[in-house]
Amino acid sequence: MNLLALDTSTAHLSVAVQHASRVWTYSGAGGAQASTHLIPTVRSLLAQADLSLDALDALVFGRGPGSFTGVRTACSVVQGLAFGARGGLGVAVLPVDTLLAVAEDARERCGCTQVVAVLDARMDEVYSARYEFGEHGWHGSGDFAVCAPEAVQVPEGWTVAGNALNVYGQRLAPHARHVDALPQAQALLRLAPRLLARGLGQPASAALPLYVRDKVAQTTAERAAQREKI
Structure with missing residues (x-):
């Protein structure tokens, strides 16, 4: 091919x-x-x-x-x-x-077959999705989430794969196994x-993009409120 x-x-x-x-x-x-x-x-x-x-x-x-x-x-x-x-x-x-490709990259790297794929979404959030690999390849729930890193739910025994750990550290599923993947x-x-x-x-x-987050810009008031939290 x-x-x-x-x-x-x-x-x-x-x-x-x-x-x-x-x-x-x-x-x-x-x-x-x-x-x-x-x-x-x-x-x-x-x-x-x-x-x-x-x-x-x-x-x-x-x-x-x-x-x-x-x-x-x-x-x-x-x-x-x-x-x-x-x-x-x-x-x-x-x-x-892209999250499916992250799961496949993690499988190739470490053989994991139950993966929570996570990519940095910026704005203090991550994109995530769950995938399992079996006889017929990868199967996912079809649901994509964009949320704070602390909100990512990782079932026991599953692997977290992606680039978000380097950004968010212990805020992202600290007790799970992590694999760098892209x-x-x-x-x-x-x-x-x-x-x-x-x-x-x-x-x-x-050849069209998949957008999970609808809002990509903050208002002036939202940016000011974010600065006050720092």
Whole structure:
């Protein structure tokens, strides 16, 4: 299977290309720099893999939740690449939840199969979701939460995976096992075959972001109240 996978939902930029059984990867600084480096990186990896966009079976990307700017960057780049391939006929896109990719990255790192995936949502909050891995792959509740780190509920024996522990420390499930994990492009590649087999590949127009938090800006009064708490 020939795939291009990318994620720009965190401060970490991750891109990978799969040509049959071989994989080429790139990891670097994301955030505000992602939009500058993303397309040149994609072109470089495709060239290394001796692939063209037309030869891809799908473009896989982390659709969110995550950085609003980062998620929009991924969607716009994937949509543009997909629309432009095959003389305008397009290539399928596969939107993947970033928290699912975090769970898969944690499974690859430590073998955990019951994961509470958690990403820093800023504004003193985290994004979280629960996933279990079994015979048919990952199964999640489908519910995403955005809440204070203290409010994340972790069942006994489950692993907390993500990047939020580095930010919130003991405020986040202090008695649970923690694994550093990110929505890596390699994790997206591992998830893709099963998701594509389920018919989840979509046209380029479906390269849309997943937003969990509706409000991303505070009023002047809210910012002043927040400063008074410090």
